[in-house]
Amino acid sequence: MSDFLAAQDSAGHEHAQPRSDQNRSLWGDVRYELMRNPVFWVSSVLVLVILSMAFAPQLWAETSPTARGACRLENARVEPSAAHPFGYTNAGCDMWSSLVYGTGKSVIVAILVTIGTVIVGVTLGTVAGYVGGFADTVISRVTDIFFGLPFILGALVFLAIFPDRNVWTLTAVLTMFGWTSLTRVMRGSVISTKQKDYVDAARALGATNFFIIRKHILANSIAPVIVLATIGLGAYISAEATLTFLGVGYQRPTVSWGLLVAEGQNLALAGFWHLLVLPCAFIVVTVLSFILLGDALRDALDPRAR
């Protein structure tokens, strides 16, 4: 999915450059646009629900499936019933609490990876785009090197190094292969912003490079990055599932959506559909929420759409 982001490059940075004269009111406008967009409201409520599940699962489910005595093997694969609408997992744990407690592992990684790729991408992209010359050449070639390694293959090779795969190792690896696209986006965005009149004007007035970057370049280039990052966030969630399916993601007794899906995949066809459908539904709703939020942000950030 990182590649998906990269390709948004040209589409993204063209439209999201605010006109210079609107700079000061940009964020005000964005807020105003968002407030009146129902899609924004629906998706942000969903995102808030998901985030609260991720960070405070105890609000949504009483006991963690990893707690002592929480799972009973006797209940393995019991299907949903009126008394127990979500049924039980393959390990005999309550499906609802597994889903709730699994949110953290799946969503937090996605958030951390997004933050990581944004920090790396924005920094390197800004340096490459603004400084140009040798720095640009080096950064661009290094980006190429990481691009040369297809995402899943790269993640596979890399994850094999970590015997103990947790939030941090997964984050590190996904970030490692995700930063490149955002760097490219940011670089392109910065290059086109750099040529704007107001940057020349600021330079003529004797502003320091640091000031120009902070005040003008970042403010005007970061919009596409924010939009793409929210879409990426969604995509990283399904990446976790795929890596787990390939055997290099989380391992039991960790609970994550990816593990549930990977496990439920074969059992669903044996008649235990809830083992696949429920975690997939959680992933789909989450990804949908983040992408819709990204869409709403993109629309709000697009001055010409107004």
Next chain:
Amino acid sequence: MGRYVARRLVQFIPVILGTLFLLHVLSVLTIQIVGDPVRALFGENAPPEAILEQLRANYNLDDDCLEQTGNPCVRLFVDRLAQYASGDFGINFRGRSVAELFVERFPVTVRLTVIALVFETVVGIFLGVMAGLRKDKLVDNFVRFSTVLLIAFPVFVFGTLAQLFIGLELGLPLRDSERAPEWLGQMLTVTYNPEFPWLSLMLPGLVLGAFSLAAIARLTRTSLIENLRSDYVRTARAKGLTSSRTVGVHTLRNSLIPVVTYIGIDIGLLLGGALVTEGIFNIPGVGQLVFLAIQANDTPVILGVVTILTVVFLVANLLVDILYAALDPRIRYE
């Protein structure tokens, strides 16, 4: 254009060296941290040490630096480069030449990739254009929602469902039927069939291309909407051109520029990332080869094949960039 290509070719060298080194360090680290891959070939019970040592020597795994965690083993890297330069990509743990393995499997992956690319490009652009032209209408919302589904569903779930419901439920009766044409039944295949090297890759190709299709459709849509608002499209209308020409010639070509960028990146994604699809549909392709090699820490294969893949990826990207330059003259004269 010639100079542009030449410059790009020169830039390949550091990139390939860099990718190679990155891979080299990763696999060296894997051996250092995870353990001796040769020993792992034998399972619970260790064979005589003499045999392990012979095998390590056979696979160039007997260097001391592989015992020192964190040592990048530069000497091994240099040796390997020299070996590659002479066209020798080593042998795998089963004594087979890596180059030979690659040649065996590469055509399959190429066919699969081509099918996926054609499918995702044609259908993706079509959907994107439909959605873009009817922004916020029913078609648009349908495309936007269904593409989110394609992005959200892990590919292995999607692949299994396709295999079961399209390949078996739909395809099997067709294959058994006397009246249905053979090509149709083979197209809706369950597993790869070497007797139908193209047809039986159709369904896997569609599964493989599904995610990118979503990406391309969304890209085309965004890009088309952008361009429809541009000044030159207004000019085209002021020139009294038909609306189909305004969209088809004056808007689409400009809108395809980011799509082409994406396709360039996607070739690499498809080539290497096909392993999930290849596993589901039992396709003996390159992705699976590397996946199995990673499982067995079969370093010669990982390095050799991924190196060749990287070269293919870079060349493909060069071709895409040339296409890109053809589409957008502003790039050509940078």
Next chain:
Amino acid sequence: MSEILTETERRSNKSPLSGVSFDGSAPLLEVEDLEVEFHTRDGIAHAVNNVSFTLREGETLGILGESGCGKSVTAQAIMGILDTPPAKVTGGQVRYRGVDLLQLEEKTRRHIRANKIAIIFQDALSSLNPVFTVGWQLGELYRKHAGASRAQAKSKAVELLDLVGIPGAPARINSFPHQFSGGMRQRVMIAMALALEPDIIIADEPTTALDVTVQAQVMTLLSDLQREMRLGLILITHDMGVVADVADKICVMYAGHAVERADVYEIYERPAHPYTKALLESIPRVDQKGQDLTVIKGLPPALVDPPPGCSFHPRCAFARDRCTTDEPPLYEVPGNRLSACHYWEEVLES
């Protein structure tokens, strides 16, 4: 110019319009009570309100006003290239040779564009398609409207570039827009407008983006060609200096209204609307060296929510209470002029 199109081509080119009966004696273009609305998220914006004017052969009409006053929208409404939605023509007529273009089917109307009425946009760089050569974009007109072959279209493109004074035309037709200088690009735009020998050219701020020296060259070219071909020219600009030299008549627009219409000399001598007067005073003048420029205070109103009464009253030096309630009609001012000001006499006097 007539050698560019052969007689057969001219016929074939006119054929889609053969079902339309143009009245050769009617004025070239009559715009009457034109109204355009924009549906925005903030509400309906009245971009053009009851705008009327007439253009005759060989005449140049200047439409003057600050940005956002509805000049370009008027031009695009005449061309029929408004983005619909959000824009919509809600009233009035646009008569070309007596035929109301707004009543024509889109299929027919399409042929009016470029064949009868052509437009030159302000920003030539963004208005020319970046991915096609200049020659291709010019030739496209001949290929699509006159059925010319690629070779014919190409040779005509060369002739056109020659006509607008681009040196080395045979080589330049293979260049892309971004390879031209600003002035040359604008010449290309002019060439494109002239290609099918239209009767009317609308030039929407044709020189705004150019250097002053280049501005003069382009304007000279444009007015020379206009005279030579007896074109009707509508020159849209915010620059009073530009219109003064070339226009015969002026229409001043403010907040979507035509607030004053008059011959060019009269308007420059004695403006009959406070807005026109303010515009004139904001031109730097050699004889007033050392004095501060007069600036019009405030900003033009939002079209979604214009002030009641005369929309100029918040910025008007002549404004009284009446101006805040009564919308002024177009008063007839002696000298065949019109002014939308209750106190036009007072303005004339001042």
Next chain:
Amino acid sequence: MRIKTHFRVTAVAAAFALGLTACGGGGGTTDDPGGNPSGEPTGEPGGSYSADLTEPTFLAPASNCYESECSAVLKMVNDPLVSTDFETGELIFDGMAESIEPNDDQTVWTVTLKEGLMFHNGEPVDSDAFLRAWNYSQNPKNAQATAGFMARIEGAGKGPEMSGLKAVDDQTFEVTLSGPFSQFGQQMSYAPAFAPIAQECIDDIKACNESPIGTGPYQMDGKWMHDQGITVTKWADYQGELPANADTIEFKMFTAPTAAYRDYQNGGVDVLNVAPEIYLEAKGELADAILEEPTASLTYLGFPTKEAPYDNEQLRQAISLSIDRELIIEKVLNGLADASTDIVTPPIPGSRDDACEFCTYDPQRAKDLLEESGVDPSSFTLELYFNADSGHELWTEAAARQIQENLGIDYELKSTEWAQYLELLDGEEFTGPFRLGWSLDYPSPENYLRPIVGTGGDSNYTGYSNPEFDDLVVQGDEAATLEESFELYAQAGDIALEEMPIIPMWSGTTAIAASDSVGDVRYDVGDGEIAFGEITVSQ
């Protein structure tokens, strides 16, 4: 001796996890009436069918074959030297050997070959063919996977030729061992390790690997189509005794067991190993058409017996008693296993069904024993080790939960990659119970007891050492009759089952599905494979 292990083929295929596809050695009895045929036996030879297979590692030389994929193919292509009867443990001379005779102290073995045997290419199968193969195999330079099988022969692993291997004449050769070993005959029934090799093959091993030259009832039909298939056809000149009913067998390669099952559903495969991940689905669809057969593979938990608190015998017994094997087998393994009653698995001659006192589920007794042991359950965390991505996580977790619930010991699951797991094993670095599997090389209780719990056993990672136990095993080795040796092995087993350096969990069960067009499908526990040669095709 070593166990053949599968290459972990894919993580998708966590297949071999449960020890289903056994890695068998030993010889299969071909006339075993106890088989459980599925489908309608036609008894008629002829026809062709297809079976699923994972890509083998090597086909030639046979001595490089140490997993069930290649042995499945080689069993068709090669005749064994000798086989072992699983009922009695006696040798059966259905292969190339006319007779195999040890001397009195079981150190010198004389092998006499049958007359007139030849390879597919017409070369004679004589003493030289065996000497060639065995000397090649034991030479460390050639790094053959089964070289360890030669280790007991005098002079093995030291140079190009072993001093203990001599040809007497064309049909007879003599093997001198470095010590007495009564089970050497049974050991030789692991066919690939002791197969002869044709001169043509050893001259161009690479070519031979693509199209092995064998001695068996089938020969290669064309080359090995890597990752796609191997086809074997009946050899017209076959003189041996092994059954070969179908004319052609097509082995189709799959890397994911799910894909193999889909192809079975699609009619592309006739005989299928039903892997655990698709077992439930297949069971739902095929129900009784699935053939379920016990295998000889053992799954167990080992203890680091030198580490506190696992040096406490009663704690080990308590842990064993607190695990509900039956429930785990039912819920996690879907019934595809049998709870252990002995270290030696049921199909092996000499195994017992009541030997393990502490292998039952008895939470109360477990608590009592824990109390007696004096180990404070809250004083430590039970670290349970398993190798990742091989399907062990679910049952180890279930077992850990039961221990937690019944004994109040908190647990932590520790998993590592296989290579790293082996390094930890070799270094005996585990700090808690670890899961391991074992399957036979040859059908003898000795092949379970000595390697797993014997002092310095090849697969003894527990640090356990009991001279009394070792002594009984050696006595068993030297016993004159099989009954005597089984009795002595059983006594040794009792010691291990009392002191519990390992807790046996279960022995595996394999599941096989066969289409309507094939019959006489039987699982050969000795080979750890389906008896492909016996399968008949309805025409």
